[in-house]
Amino acid sequence: MDSMQSNLPTIETQNLSLFYDRTLAFTDVSLPIPAGCITALVGPSGCGKSSFLSCLNRLSDIVPKTRVTGQVYIDETDIFDAAIDLIALRRRVGTIFQKPTPFPFSIWKNLAFPLREHGVKNRDRIDAAIETTLKDVGLWQEVSDRLHRSALSLSGGQQQRLCIARALVLQPQALLLDEPCSALDPISSGVVEDLIASLRGRYTIVIVTHNLAQARRIADFVALFWVRDGAGRLVEYGRMQDIFENPQDELTKSYINGIRG
Amino acid sequence: MSPFLRDTLLVVTLRSFAILCGAIVLPIVGFLFLEAYPAIEKIGWVSFWRDRSWNPTEGAYNLMPMLWGSLFVTAGSVLVAIPLGIGSALFSQYYAPPILARLYRRLLEILAGIPSVIYGLWGLVVLVPLIWQIEPPGTSLLAGIVILTLMILPTIALSADASFSKVPFAYWQATTALAVTRWSAIWHVAFPVAKSGIFAGILLAIGRAIGETIAVLMVCGNVVEVPNSLFDPMRTLTANIALEMAYASEYHRSALFVSGLLLMAAIALLIFLAEIVNRRGIYE
Amino acid sequence: MNNLSSPRSPSLETIVTILVWAIAIGVSLIFAWIVGDIAWRGIGELSWQFLINYPENAGREGRIAPILVSTALILAVCMVVAFPLGIGTALWLSELTASASKLGRLVGRSLDILAGVPSIVFGLFGNAFFAKTLGLGFSILSGGLTLACMVLPILIRSTEAGLRSVPLDYRLAAAALGYSRTTTLFQLLLPSSAPSLLAGFALGLGRAIGETAALIFTSGYVDRMPRSLFDSGRSLSVHIYDLATNVAGGDAKAYTSALVLLMLVVFLDLGAILILRKWLQGET
Ligand SMILES: Nc1ncnc2c1ncn2[C@@H]1O[C@H](COP(=O)(O)OP(=O)(O)OP(=O)(O)O)[C@@H](O)[C@H]1O
Ligand SMILES: [Mg+2]
Numbered sequence: 078m079d080s081m082q083s084n085l086p087t088i089e090t091q092n093l094s095l096f097y098d099r100t101l102a103f104t105d106v107s108l109p110i111p112a113g114c115i116t117a118l119v120g121p122s123g124c125g126k127s128s129f130l131s132c133l134n135r136l137s138d139i140v141p142k143t144r145v146t147g148q149v150y151i152d153e154t155d156i157f158d159a160a161i162d163l164i165a166l167r168r169r170v171g172t173i174f175q176k177p178t179p180f181p182f183s184i185w186k187n188l189a190f191p192l193r194e195h196g197v198k199n200r201d202r203i204d205a206a207i208e209t210t211l212k213d214v215g216l217w218q219e220v221s222d223r224l225h226r227s228a229l230s231l232s233g234g235q236q237q238r239l240c241i242a243r244a245l246v247l248q249p250q251a252l253l254l255d256e257p258c259s260a261l262d263p264i265s266s267g268v269v270e271d272l273i274a275s276l277r278g279r280y281t282i283v284i285v286t287h288n289l290a291q292a293r294r295i296a297d298f299v300a301l302f303w304v305r306d307g308a309g310r311l312v313e314y315g316r317m318q319d320i321f322e323n324p325q326d327e328l329t330k331s332y333i334n335g336i337r338g
Numbered sequence: 339m340s341p342f343l344r345d346t347l348l349v350v351t352l353r354s355f356a357i358l359c360g361a362i363v364l365p366i367v368g369f370l371f372l373e374a375y376p377a378i379e380k381i382g383w384v385s386f387w388r389d390r391s392w393n394p395t396e397g398a399y400n401l402m403p404m405l406w407g408s409l410f411v412t413a414g415s416v417l418v419a420i421p422l423g424i425g426s427a428l429f430s431q432y433y434a435p436p437i438l439a440r441l442y443r444r445l446l447e448i449l450a451g452i453p454s455v456i457y458g459l460w461g462l463v464v465l466v467p468l469i470w471q472i473e474p475p476g477t478s479l480l481a482g483i484v485i486l487t488l489m490i491l492p493t494i495a496l497s498a499d500a501s502f503s504k505v506p507f508a509y510w511q512a513t514t515a516l517a518v519t520r521w522s523a524i525w526h527v528a529f530p531v532a533k534s535g536i537f538a539g540i541l542l543a544i545g546r547a548i549g550e551t552i553a554v555l556m557v558c559g560n561v562v563e564v565p566n567s568l569f570d571p572m573r574t575l576t577a578n579i580a581l582e583m584a585y586a587s588e589y590h591r592s593a594l595f596v597s598g599l600l601l602m603a604a605i606a607l608l609i610f611l612a613e614i615v616n617r618r619g620i621y622e
Numbered sequence: 623m624n625n626l627s628s629p630r631s632p633s634l635e636t637i638v639t640i641l642v643w644a645i646a647i648g649v650s651l652i653f654a655w656i657v658g659d660i661a662w663r664g665i666g667e668l669s670w671q672f673l674i675n676y677p678e679n680a681g682r683e684g685r686i687a688p689i690l691v692s693t694a695l696i697l698a699v700c701m702v703v704a705f706p707l708g709i710g711t712a713l714w715l716s717e718l719t720a721s722a723s724k725l726g727r728l729v730g731r732s733l734d735i736l737a738g739v740p741s742i743v744f745g746l747f748g749n750a751f752f753a754k755t756l757g758l759g760f761s762i763l764s765g766g767l768t769l770a771c772m773v774l775p776i777l778i779r780s781t782e783a784g785l786r787s788v789p790l791d792y793r794l795a796a797a798a799l800g801y802s803r804t805t806t807l808f809q810l811l812l813p814s815s816a817p818s819l820l821a822g823f824a825l826g827l828g829r830a831i832g833e834t835a836a837l838i839f840t841s842g843y844v845d846r847m848p849r850s851l852f853d854s855g856r857s858l859s860v861h862i863y864d865l866a867t868n869v870a871g872g873d874a875k876a877y878t879s880a881l882v883l884l885m886l887v888v889f890l891d892l893g894a895i896l897i898l899r900k901w902l903q904g905e906t
Pocket of ligand 2 (some may be wrong): 255
């Protein structure tokens with residue numbers, strides 16, 4: 078591990094379960110997520126990957142009637158502790174969703190809005206941060222001349238990169254990505270995937286993906302979820318090579334060989 | 339009868355029903371014109387704002403005091419009802435726990451259905467004496483504004499609530515993920531998305547306020563004079579019609595229909611504005 | 623945390639939260655005040671006797687039997703005319719014409735205008751057309767027909783919404799079975815959207831029952847028991863208005879009548895709301 082990674086957070090869940098009202102979405106997941114690495118969550122539809130991800134920065138809070146049991150530790154701190162500072166937590170752990178969600182105003186304001194919210198008022202600093210971040214996600218070339226046009230006029234892939242920029246502009250330490258490429262065409266998907274791969278080592282990254290080839294290309298660690306007895310569970314977890322080349326569980330074997338799921 | 343014949347008959351009947359319903363506005367406007375015509379013809383438009391006063395028995399037909407009355411009471415109530423109505427919608431949409439939100443929405447729906455005569459009665463018996471204690475006579479512009487505010491608040495609140503509820507949940511997730519405060523998310527994201535719906539609700543409320551008759555009639559005092567302060571009594575166009583229609587005849591009656599035409603013109607303007615807002619759509 | 627300052631002060635959020643709660647509590651309290659006031663002052667006189675005996679001394683004493691009868695007759699006339707017309711139009715709008723068709727859009731547009739027409743203008747129209755031109759005079763018939771024009775848009779829009787929410791599958795299935803249009807409409811669509819018809823009926827009735835301004839100079843003031851539809855008849859809301867404004871010492875009876883009216887309206891509105899909620903929930 079190089080020096081940059083040393084101050085990135087490690088995330089760890091212990092016996093984590095989540096209920097939507099009375100239905101159990103996933104249960105008993107204990108998963109270590111190493112600092113600075115890309116951890117991919119894979120598994121069939123409905124096995125609780127998105128739900129699991131939403132627990133890691135307590136976005137699960139905003140869905141009415143959810144109940145979480147178990148613990149999520151980010152560097153030793155239990156984030157479900159009542160005393161936690163939610164604003165600091167969510168700034169530290171950014172999220173990107175499956176469908177790009179740019180706000181219905183200009184590209185510039187999409188990035189300036191969160192900055193201002195978090196106390197950056199100086200116009201020069203805002204401009205500088207926006208330029209750096211847009212360069213980071215490879216969007217600067219494409220949009221630098223139309224920063225004040227509506228973000229909704231961008232293509233799907235550009236919108237998704239804008240959303241990644243919007244998360245990065247707050248300088249988080251961890252990123253949660255929920256199928257960030259699945260709503261995009263193959264070319265945009267490739268661009269976004271390369272972008273994510275380029276972020277390795279700079280953030281602790283958890284990515285949900287349906288695309289096993291993608292997981293293989295970018296992940297350091299892989300976790301397989303599966304529905305058993307009516308709830309999602311963690312089936313197997315390990316280094317990417319181990320999971321793909323030497324899976325222990327029968328389910329994992331058939332899943333990565335494309336027999337199931 | 340063969341099925342085919344029956345079908346044709348049904349279609350023809352239903353279509354004529356629809357045409358009939360759609361055409362009702364025409365005779366309404368037509369009769370207003372017809373009945374207003376003698377006054378316009380004989381008295382002339384200028385009299386309606388140039389005459390000494392409104393005193394039809396003596397041939398004075400100045401409608402301006404009533405026009406100002408309608409304008410003041412509408413403007414006052416709309417200005418007060420907009421923040422209260424939007425605040426109510428924010429409460430039921432973002433700030434209240436789910437059970438309270440549902441109850442509050444139900445309450446607004448009931449409030450919207452309470453007949454104007456009941457608001458008027460309460461205003462007359464409870465509100466007017468209260469205002470009288472501050473400054474007689476109590477029946478006043480202020481009383482009208484308060485009562486109208488209560489009457490149009492549910493309209494604004496319910497339409498704003500409906501517009502907010504259409505703001506995609508994904509925006510809410512995204513703002514939460516960015517650790518934006520609830521108010522900033524509402525102000526910067528929900529408002530811009532919901533604004534055309536909110537605006538349409540406000541236009542609807544303005545229409546209700548201009549057209550309201552019985553409640554303002556009961557609490558405003560109905561003196562034909564432009565009010566100088568909130569505590570002065572005044573008369574609206576609508577109240578004027580309701581008060582004098584029963585005994586008006588000839589040009590007097592005709593002049594009342596002219597004020598009816600003015601009301602329709604105001605409504606037409608509002609509908610036109612609503613149409614423009616609608617066209618622009620949510621994302622402009 | 624890097625070069626970003628720590629989270630800003632939450633003051634604005636706090637202020638807005640307090641404001642929004644204050645608005646909601648204030649609106650609820652005023653609502654409670656109005657309803658409580660009507661109930662408190664009205665309940666004393668309320669009894670079966672009040673409902674089934676005759677008014678005396680201009681309504682200061684005595685009861686409201688003829689007024690209830692007149693009200694019922696006016697509403698009956700209104701609904702007998704408006705309900706079939708409204709349902710027919712709604713059926714045509716949602717089933718028999720493409721929503722983009724020119725005539726359909728025209729009818730819809732004109733209904734939106736009709737919905738915005740102030741009730742006093744309906745009164746003017748009713749007076750000029752039904753009472754004067756058709757020679758019906760101040761009568762229950764004039765009043766009922768005027769109200770029918772007024773409630774049509776409400777009836778049509780809520781029925782239409784109900785019909786549109788019937789799944790398309792039903793229609794395709796019916797077409798596949800070779801049903802005629804008549805059969806499809808009467809055996810399938812109307813029954814499956816019956817709750818929305820009922821809700822529309824209740825909403826329209828609630829609106830009509832509370833109307834005052836449109837009735838003062840169409841159905842008139844006469845408080846005797848009507849002998850036919852051509853008699854003038856005083857509706858409950860007109861009775862309240864008259865007692866409160868024109869009859870010294872009429873407040874007590876006005877309050878009791880207002881309580882009766884309020885209960886009817888709330889019953890109808892809540893009924894409509896509950897029917898719709900239940901129905902919509904049952905569907906998902
Ligand atoms: N808001 C919600 N309310 C109720 N149940 C939900 C909600 N969101 C998800 N669920 C349920 O929880 C389970 C897990 O859903 P989740 O979205 O986490 O799965 P997923 O693995 O992300 O699936 P996908 O690959 O399709 O995105 C599913 O059975 C789903 O129906
Ligand atoms: Mg998912």
